[in-house]
Amino acid sequence: MPSSAGPSIDTITEGGRVTQVGEGQQAEESAPPIMTFGAPTAGEILAERYELVEHINNDSAGRLVWRGVDVVLRRPVAVVLRYPGGDSATEMLQAAVAASRVIHPNLVGVYDAIDEAERAYVVREWVDGRSLREMVADGPLDPGRTTAIGNAVASALAAVHATGMVHGNVHPGTVMISDEGRVVLADARTDGADSQENDVRAIGGILYFALTGHWPHAEAPLHGATAGHGRAAIPDAVRDASGAIAAPRQVRAGVPAYLDDLTMDLLDAGIAPPPSDVLSAELARLDIPVEDDAYLEPAGPLRFAADNGEEPSPLASVAGRKVAVGIAGLLAVALVGLLIGISILGNDDETPETEPVARPSSSAPAAEATPAAVRKLSVTEVRIVDPDSKLRDELGGAEKVIDGDADKGWDTDTYTRSNFGNTKSGMGVWIDLGEERTVKSVQVSLSATGASAQLFAGTTDPPPTSSGDKELFASYKKNPIGQPFEQHDGTTMTFNGFDADAKYRYLLFWITELPPNDRGYQVGVQEITVQGS
Numbered sequence: 001m002p003s004s005a006g007p008s009i010d011t012i013t014e015g016g017r018v019t020q021v022g023e024g025q026q027a028e029e030s031a032p033p034i035m036t037f038g039a040p041t042a043g044e045i046l047a048e049r050y051e052l053v054e055h056i057n058n059d060s061a062g063r064l065v066w067r068g069v070d071v072v073l074r075r076p077v078a079v080v081l082r083y084p085g086g087d088s089a090t091e092m093l094q095a096a097v098a099a100s101r102v103i104h105p106n107l108v109g110v111y112d113a114i115d116e117a118e119r120a121y122v123v124r125e126w127v128d129g130r131s132l133r134e135m136v137a138d139g140p141l142d143p144g145r146t147t148a149i150g151n152a153v154a155s156a157l158a159a160v161h162a163t164g165m166v167h168g169n170v171h172p173g174t175v176m177i178s179d180e181g182r183v184v185l186a187d188a189r190t191d192g193a194d195s196q197e198n199d200v201r202a203i204g205g206i207l208y209f210a211l212t213g214h215w216p217h218a219e220a221p222l223h224g225a226t227a228g229h230g231r232a233a234i235p236d237a238v239r240d241a242s243g244a245i246a247a248p249r250q251v252r253a254g255v256p257a258y259l260d261d262l263t264m265d266l267l268d269a270g271i272a273p274p275p276s277d278v279l280s281a282e283l284a285r286l287d288i289p290v291e292d293d294a295y296l297e298p299a300g301p302l303r304f305a306a307d308n309g310e311e312p313s314p315l316a317s318v319a320g321r322k323v324a325v326g327i328a329g330l331l332a333v334a335l336v337g338l339l340i341g342i343s344i345l346g347n348d349d350e351t352p353e354t355e356p357v358a359r360p361s362s363s364a365p366a367a368e369a370t371p372a373a374v375r376k377l378s379v380t381e382v383r384i385v386d387p388d389s390k391l392r393d394e395l396g397g398a399e400k401v402i403d404g405d406a407d408k409g410w411d412t413d414t415y416t417r418s419n420f421g422n423t424k425s426g427m428g429v430w431i432d433l434g435e436e437r438t439v440k441s442v443q444v445s446l447s448a449t450g451a452s453a454q455l456f457a458g459t460t461d462p463p464p465t466s467s468g469d470k471e472l473f474a475s476y477k478k479n480p481i482g483q484p485f486e487q488h489d490g491t492t493m494t495f496n497g498f499d500a501d502a503k504y505r506y507l508l509f510w511i512t513e514l515p516p517n518d519r520g521y522q523v524g525v526q527e528i529t530v531q532g533s
């Protein structure tokens with residue numbers, strides 16, 4: 001947000017890696033900050049907006065992490081200060097810009113980034129909770145909780161990767177679980193991985209750590225990170241004489257065979273990992289009941305079977321690591337779809353409708369199902385929904401949101417207030433996929449940061465009139481998809497809370513709050529992309 005104090009998050013050149021600085025975790029090594037003027041004090045207000053409340057800690061790069069308050073929106077924030085600013089803070093500020101472009105319920109939101117020359121600071125979402133590193137210090141997690149956390153991280157990475165960027169620093173100190181059970185991925189560094197593949201492999205490390213309490217990369221930290229990145233206190237994995245790590249099941253009893261296999265496959269450099277969205281879908285389908293239903297807040301596609309007292313069926317008759325064959329076969333065929341060695345373990349009601357897949361017996365190998373390719377779905381019709389307008393003069397240009405050109409889009413009028421001048425409950429973009437399809441995610445690219453919106457699904461197609469739009473919205477608002485994006489900053493919104501067993505034809509992207517510009521409040525919907533099969 002712009003301010004007189006210096007360049008804001010909107011004026012800094014975007015970097016190529018998503019990084020969210022200052023996750024609020026105490027680092028094992030701290031470097032004293034170099035200050036060219038007085039240290040910040042409680043009660044000080046930065047950029048005439050962010051009040052410093054409490055100094056939390058200094059991270060390992062010497063940045064000061066403060067708990068603060070946005071006095072305009074009256075919400076808690078984290079403020080990460082670096083001394084000095086200027087050229088030395090460029091990487092931190094560019095990383096914050098990249099992070100602000102991706103909005104997802106499993107990613108910590110970045111609100112602002114300001115350079116004042118003598119110092120620079122990033123303002124981000126405040127998360128009350130603990131890091132995975134702190135949580136596992138009390139003991140390893142059960143398979144259900146481990147799977148849910150792994151799925152949340154994979155879902156966050158899928159949103160990042162969909163933009164072509166890399167997260168680059170996934171480890172137990174940057175995976176946070178809020179007091180309400182929300183799992184979010186933060187990132188305190190701009191160095192680290194330079195590929196999406198390494199991001200996905202890092203999920204194997206997260207699963208291994210959650211199941212065993214040991215980090216499989218302590219001797220050679222994942223992505224080239226150092227102990228100063230918050231990993232020094234994590235015990236190394238158990239290793240044999242050759243240095244190979246022990247599988248989770250060899251360290252701890254009760255780990256399901258297929259979760260053990262998946263973890264080891266992700267850590268095996270000889271096996272190509274699946275894309276992050278495929279991995280997230282498969283972790284969501286694993287039939288592992290969560291022991292404490294209140295432990296994790298639903299965010300994204302977290303779906304676990306009810307606890308019916310039955311153990312998920314392990315692939316007991318398939319020699320070696322079952323998922324290794326599943327991943328390799330999947331990538332050879334389509335690079336997307338189901339991880340074959342895992343998907344057959346779901347409940348019968350989750351089996352694809354096309355051809356039933358038999359559960360493996362003790363004398364026969366598992367049957368392999370042909371994975372459905374995840375791809376961009378075509379849209380046959382698109383229109384603007386404006387139920388509260390009498391003039392209905394903002395309906396033109398809807399086709400631009402699906403033309404593949406992110407530089408062109410549909411724009412709202414400019415209003416005097418963010419809530420459409422207090423004249424409308426909102427406006428939306430309705431899309432028709434032509435037929436019922438399996439939908440994995442919807443990504444919406446906007447022209448500016450600061451909008452609030454939500455995605456709905458429906459089954460009706462009323463006429464494009466004022467009364468028809470009222471009927472449509474009244475019906476669709478009963479079926480929200482994913483989490484509402486209230487008071488989030490970002491130009492990319494990703495919705496992926498779709499039911500894997502449901503089919504969708506009609507969707508409604510509904511805008512409730514407009515961001516400011518130099519004339520008032522207005523936003524453009526540049527592109528809507530639907531992924532599915």
